[in-house]
Amino acid sequence: MLIDWFTITAQALNFLILVWLLKRFLYKPILHALDAREKRIATELADADTKKADAQKERDEFQHKNEEFAHQRAALLNKATAEAEAERQRLLDEARQAAVTLRAKQQESLRDEQRSLHQALSRRTSQEVFAIARKALNDLADTSLEERMVDVFMRRLRALKGKEKEALVSALKASPDPLIVRTTFGLSPALATATEEAIKETLGLEMQVRFETAPGLISGIELAANGKKVAWSIAEYLNSLEQGVAELLKDKNSPAAAEALSPEEPQPVP
Amino acid sequence: MRLSPDEIIFWQQGFIKLNATIVFTWALMFVLAGGAKLITRNLATGLERSRWQNLLEVVVTGIEKQIEEVGLKHPRKFLPFLGTLFLFVASASLCTVIPGYEPPTGSLSTTAALALCVFVAVPLFGIEEQGLGGYFKSYMEPTIFMLPFNIISEISRTLALAVRLFGNMMSGGMIIAILLSITPFLFPLVMTALGLLTGMVQAYIFSILATVYIAAAAHVRKEKPEGITNHETMNDDSKRR
Numbered sequence: 001m002l003i004d005w006f007t008i009t010a011q012a013l014n015f016l017i018l019v020w021l022l023k024r025f026l027y028k029p030i031l032h033a034l035d036a037r038e039k040r041i042a043t044e045l046a047d048a049d050t051k052k053a054d055a056q057k058e059r060d061e062f063q064h065k066n067e068e069f070a071h072q073r074a075a076l077l078n079k080a081t082a083e084a085e086a087e088r089q090r091l092l093d094e095a096r097q098a099a100v101t102l103r104a105k106q107q108e109s110l111r112d113e114q115r116s117l118h119q120a121l122s123r124r125t126s127q128e129v130f131a132i133a134r135k136a137l138n139d140l141a142d143t144s145l146e147e148r149m150v151d152v153f154m155r156r157l158r159a160l161k162g163k164e165k166e167a168l169v170s171a172l173k174a175s176p177d178p179l180i181v182r183t184t185f186g187l188s189p190a191l192a193t194a195t196e197e198a199i200k201e202t203l204g205l206e207m208q209v210r211f212e213t214a215p216g217l218i219s220g221i222e223l224a225a226n227g228k229k230v231a232w233s234i235a236e237y238l239n240s241l242e243q244g245v246a247e248l249l250k251d252k253n254s255p256a257a258a259e260a261l262s263p264e265e266p267q268p269v270p
Numbered sequence: 271m272r273l274s275p276d277e278i279i280f281w282q283q284g285f286i287k288l289n290a291t292i293v294f295t296w297a298l299m300f301v302l303a304g305g306a307k308l309i310t311r312n313l314a315t316g317l318e319r320s321r322w323q324n325l326l327e328v329v330v331t332g333i334e335k336q337i338e339e340v341g342l343k344h345p346r347k348f349l350p351f352l353g354t355l356f357l358f359v360a361s362a363s364l365c366t367v368i369p370g371y372e373p374p375t376g377s378l379s380t381t382a383a384l385a386l387c388v389f390v391a392v393p394l395f396g397i398e399e400q401g402l403g404g405y406f407k408s409y410m411e412p413t414i415f416m417l418p419f420n421i422i423s424e425i426s427r428t429l430a431l432a433v434r435l436f437g438n439m440m441s442g443g444m445i446i447a448i449l450l451s452i453t454p455f456l457f458p459l460v461m462t463a464l465g466l467l468t469g470m471v472q473a474y475i476f477s478i479l480a481t482v483y484i485a486a487a488a489h490v491r492k493e494k495p496e497g498i499t500n501h502e503t504m505n506d507d508s509k510r511r
Contacts, residue, residue, distance in 0.1 A: 002378040002436075004276050006285060010292050011374070011383035018299045018358060023350035026306035029313055030330045031346065033323070036315035 275372035356477035363469020376439040385432035396487030
């Protein structure tokens with residue numbers, strides 16, 4: 001008998017038990033492991049995608065920031081350059097201005113120095129002239145400079161005629177103050193009296209005369225009132241002396257200057 | 271001449287007996303289940319895994335893919351039953367290389383038991399998929415007159431399943447036994463190799479047929495009426511024109 005019903009039953013049961021055993025020990029764990037691996041791979045891939053996306057995003061952001069930074073840097077650099085240029089210009093202008101001011105000050109001080117030198121020179125010259133004249137008059141004519149000065153002054157006073165005299169008289173009359181005669185040197189009482197008399201006599205005035213000494217006066221003697229004056233001074237002598245000296249200096253300097261300038265100066269076309 | 275390992279009886283008490291078929295089946299069960307437990311004891315879920323685990327994964331995914339290719343949409347539901355059918359039959363054939371071993375599949379009782387399991391499993395899976403009415407209605411397709419023929423087909427194919435496997439396995443063992451007595455050295459070796467091949471082919475055929483029967487019960491019979499309906503509708507339309 002090929003078919004044994006007990007064996008068939010036993011085998012069917014055995015097969016069902018084997019199905020259960022393999023399901024328990026083979027299919028379930030293997031499929032579980034496969035699923036877990038697939039899930040893990042999927043997770044890792046998703047993670048990788050996320051990371052890639054993040055990296056891309058960060059890269060973009062970084063690039064954007066970099067560009068922005070470059071722009072900012074360029075802008076700042078431009079601004080700094082412009083500011084530096086403006087500052088340089090300002091400093092240059094300031095320096096130029098300071099140089100101009102300094103030069104003007106120097107010129108001004110130079111001018112002041114020249115002026116004071118000129119004044120000192122004039123004063124000294126007049127003193128020298130007076131000293132020389134005084135000595136020469138003393139030696140030659142046995143007379144003093146003051147006497148001659150008063151003499152010349154009185155002659156000029158007498159020489160006034162017509163309108164000039166009237167104008168002077170009216171000016172003197174209009175002045176509320178007494179007549180003032182200024183001299184460089186103090187007059188002796190005799191000379192002062194003579195002068196006073198001469199003035200009264202010539203101008204026909206009965207006014208008090210006051211004598212004042214003005215050492216700084218260039219001229220020798222003067223009578224001044226209300227814008228009119230009669231005087232004798234050595235100012236014109238000094239002026240002519242000055243002119244003579246200036247011309248002398250000019251004559252001395254000009255040839256050298258002319259020679260120094262001549263090679264550079266363009267020749268005038270005829 | 272011994273045709274079946276059923277005839278080797280180790281122990282018997284009345285109706286109950288312990289023959290070679292049952293003993294070798296137990297041995298196979300022990301090896302299969304024990305080996306599976308041993309390998310799947312510590313499975314790796316990462317990319318690195320042992321070669322034994324790899325082998326089992328290849329086998330399991332291969333069976334799963336085969337079931338899917340036949341047309342079952344959720345192969346994991348059918349995997350334990352169909353996979354065990356294949357593994358049992360295949361390992362029973364594979365062990366024929368061991369001297370003194372008698373394949374349990376060389377017993378008609380074993381193949382009949384397996385065929386009976388398939389015979390029971392097909393309507394069970396069919397009812398689970400289509401419902402009781404839907405499944406039994408499929409026996410009356412296309413007309414009620416087809417009912418006896420369908421039932422006969424169901425029984426005969428189960429019988430064919432059992433006898434085919436038994437015939438092949440039994441004949442393989444028989445040929446080796448005969449050749450051993452005629453030409454001892456070379457031919458039995460070649461025939462053993464051929465027996466291994468036929469054993470694997472039979473395992474594949476047995477399991478794939480079971481899969482096809484289950485798929486036919488669970489899946490194809492469900493879609494068939496829709497197709498016919500569409501076809502009829504189209505015919506109706508063409509007639510109207």
